[in-house]
Amino acid sequence: xxxxxxxxxxxxxxxxxxxxxxxxxxxxxxxxxxxxxxxxxxxxxxxxxxxxxxxxxxxxxxxxxxxxxxxxxxxxxxxxxxxxxxxxxxxxxxxxxxxxxxxxxxxxxxxxxxxxxxxxxxxxxxxxxxxxxxxxxxxxxxxxxxxxxxxxxxxxxxxxxxxxxxxxxxxxxxxxxxxxxxxxxxxxxxxxxxxxxxxxxxxxxxxxxxxxxxxxxxxxxxxxxxxxxxxxxxxxxxxxxxxxxxxxxxxxxxxxxxxxxxxxxxxxxxxxxxxxxxxxxxxxxxxxxxxxxxxxxxxxxxxxxxxxxxxxxxxxxxxxxxxxxxxxxxxxxxxxxxxxxxxxxxxxxxxxxxxxxxxxxxxxxxxxxxxxxxxxxxxxxxxxxxxxxxxxxxxxxxxxxxxxxxxxxxxxxxxxxxxxxxxxxxxxxxxxxxxxxxxxxxxxxxxxxxxxxxxxxxxxxxxxxxxxxxxxxxxxxxxxxxxxxxxxxxxxxxxxxxxxxxxxxx
Amino acid sequence: xxxxxxxxxxxxxxxxxxxxxxxxxxxxxxxxxxxxxxxxxxxxxxxxxxxxxxxxxxxxxxxxxxxxxxxxxxxxxxxxxxxxxxxxxxxxxxx
Numbered sequence: 001x002x003x004x005x006x007x008x009x010x011x012x013x014x015x016x017x018x019x020x021x022x023x024x025x026x027x028x029x030x031x032x033x034x035x036x037x038x039x040x041x042x043x044x045x046x047x048x049x050x051x052x053x054x055x056x057x058x059x060x061x062x063x064x065x066x067x068x069x070x071x072x073x074x075x076x077x078x079x080x081x082x083x084x085x086x087x088x089x090x091x092x093x094x095x096x097x098x099x100x101x102x103x104x105x106x107x108x109x110x111x112x113x114x115x116x117x118x119x120x121x122x123x124x125x126x127x128x129x130x131x132x133x134x135x136x137x138x139x140x141x142x143x144x145x146x147x148x149x150x151x152x153x154x155x156x157x158x159x160x161x162x163x164x165x166x167x168x169x170x171x172x173x174x175x176x177x178x179x180x181x182x183x184x185x186x187x188x189x190x191x192x193x194x195x196x197x198x199x200x201x202x203x204x205x206x207x208x209x210x211x212x213x214x215x216x217x218x219x220x221x222x223x224x225x226x227x228x229x230x231x232x233x234x235x236x237x238x239x240x241x242x243x244x245x246x247x248x249x250x251x252x253x254x255x256x257x258x259x260x261x262x263x264x265x266x267x268x269x270x271x272x273x274x275x276x277x278x279x280x281x282x283x284x285x286x287x288x289x290x291x292x293x294x295x296x297x298x299x300x301x302x303x304x305x306x307x308x309x310x311x312x313x314x315x316x317x318x319x320x321x322x323x324x325x326x327x328x329x330x331x332x333x334x335x336x337x338x339x340x341x342x343x344x345x346x347x348x349x350x351x352x353x354x355x356x357x358x359x360x361x362x363x364x365x366x367x368x369x370x371x372x373x374x375x376x377x378x379x380x381x382x383x384x385x386x387x388x389x390x391x392x393x394x395x396x397x398x399x400x401x402x403x404x405x406x407x408x409x410x411x412x413x414x415x416x417x418x419x420x421x422x423x424x425x426x427x428x429x430x431x432x433x434x435x436x437x438x439x440x441x442x443x444x445x446x447x448x449x450x451x452x453x454x455x456x457x458x459x460x461x462x463x464x465x466x467x468x469x470x471x472x473x474x475x476x477x478x479x480x481x482x483x484x485x486x487x488x489x490x491x492x493x494x495x496x497x498x499x500x501x502x503x504x505x506x
Numbered sequence: 507x508x509x510x511x512x513x514x515x516x517x518x519x520x521x522x523x524x525x526x527x528x529x530x531x532x533x534x535x536x537x538x539x540x541x542x543x544x545x546x547x548x549x550x551x552x553x554x555x556x557x558x559x560x561x562x563x564x565x566x567x568x569x570x571x572x573x574x575x576x577x578x579x580x581x582x583x584x585x586x587x588x589x590x591x592x593x594x595x596x597x598x599x600x601x
Binding site for chain 2: 097098099100101102211212213226252255256258259318320321324325327328335339343344345346347348349352353354355356357358359360361363364365367372373375376377378379380383389390392393394395396397398399400402435436437440451452453478
């Protein structure tokens with residue numbers, strides 16, 4: 001019998017349907033894998049009783065020939081999705097002990113379709129970070145070994161603060177590590193500036209941030225409301241398509257959620273690429289760019305051409321303004337959203353003499369360093385006298401960034417191909433300790449997509465010379481996720497399936 | 507633009523984040539690094555450009571103006587660190 005944790009989501013679905021395997025078997029196999037992988041720190045909470053109960057119910061439905069599109073499939077949930085009665089803290093200390101009395105729309109959609117919950121996944125605190133190092137629950141180790149490391153060396157490092165091990169990316173680092181490490185078949189993630197796509201690239205898996213409004217944000221812990229979107233991480237493009245179909249959909253509880261019906265994304269996988277035109281934006285060719293990334297990008301364009309698409313140059317002249325503008329818009333929205341953490345209604349409360357003291361002490365203790373930094377930047381750019389110079393200007397620049405994409409799409413381009421990240425995964429503790437901007441630069445290729453509200457998919461495109469995974473990004477028209485799945489699979493096929501690392505951790 | 511130590515204290519208070527004096531110089535450096543990073547935007551010509559209000563053009567949905575929620579005081583209070591007689595408890599606000 002093959003290892004049940006090595007199946008793709010689609011394979012597991014088909015074998016459950018044909019009753020070759022049971023949901024209880026596959027849930028147990030994953031719970032065991034999670035137990036052995038504890039030291040990676042991908043899960044902050046495991047819910048084995050819930051998983052077994054849900055799996056048994058799925059088996060009962062499958063036995064009657066019933067069941068939804070995800071019936072019996074075990075998945076992980078990023079800690080920022082509200083899950084009724086289960087730890088939900090966005091990996092922040094300020095939400096200490098919070099167990100929501102309600103379920104997020106996205107996770108409710110997954111359970112409606114039969115998915116089985118294994119637990120809650122680690123992440124950067126409030127999704128603010130690109131390495132999972134800002135989590136109150138500590139960093140996550142990537143399942144990928146650092147170049148030239150032995151298994152023994154890596155296992156020793158797991159017990160020593162994970163020093164020298166690789167970051168699985170962030171903010172959805174628990175999700176990417178768990179999916180790449182075969183601790184779950186797929187996972188929910190979220191993306192405000194690249195938090196689905198950069199972890200996908202770093203761990204050799206697939207991630208898609210859909211169009212703004214494709215998934216409901218109701219019940220997701222808010223970071224920057226005009227940028228946040230839910231999306232899946234999975235091991236294949238087909239699996240990501242299956243997950244997104246269930247996660248997406250209209251929701252009267254989120255007024256920014258699109259009423260448009262959700263297409264069958266899986267049907268787009270394998271569709272012909274004849275007649276599709278791919279744009280390659282020259283502004284993404286940065287000065288001092290890693291030659292390996294540049295070569296990968298050119299190879300990706302060649303693959304798509306070979307598969308029947310035509311490739312043209314496009315210009316997105318405002319690209320370089322996206323990252324600085326993002327670091328005004330996102331902190332500003334965060335400072336407003338996170339004002340709700342007051343020590344009164346939920347979460348951490350510090351003893352205090354008066355109400356202001358209560359706020360300041362609870363928030364001072366509850367927020368980590370990166371969150372504090374961003375909340376202060378946000379408060380500053382929204383404060384009297386600075387609002388127009390910073391916030392309004394950044395929102396105008398956002399209009400320019402979106403216009404660049406609109407012009408490119410109007411010129412007949414169906415999707416845009418770019419690198420996903422400036423480099424392969426870096427080590428834990430390697431970046432951003434002196435200057436926070438060093439870490440922010442990781443998102444240089446991904447933030448533009450959030451600023452313009454567009455869908456972006458990252459697919460694995462091969463390995464670096466050091467043997468680490470690298471990804472390519474495809475950017476689509478609003479609500480045209482289908483084209484991204486078609487093109488993403490072409491890249492996946494051309495690059496050859498990435499062999500994920502063996503379980504060195506236990 | 508850059509901030510001095512007193513500005514850092516003022517911003518922390520605006521954000522209602524309690525800081526120790528020892529943390530302030532370090533935060534000043536970090537905030538100034540971020541402000542210098544975003545400074546490049548000052549050179550962008552935004553004359554006549556509308557600030558973005560909605561990234562995907564969408565009509566705001568309307569619903570009937572009726573009560574759709576409520577009678578769940580227990581749920582609302584369930585996660586509060588301190589409550590009394592069905593109310594949130596805060597330090598004394600009015601003397």
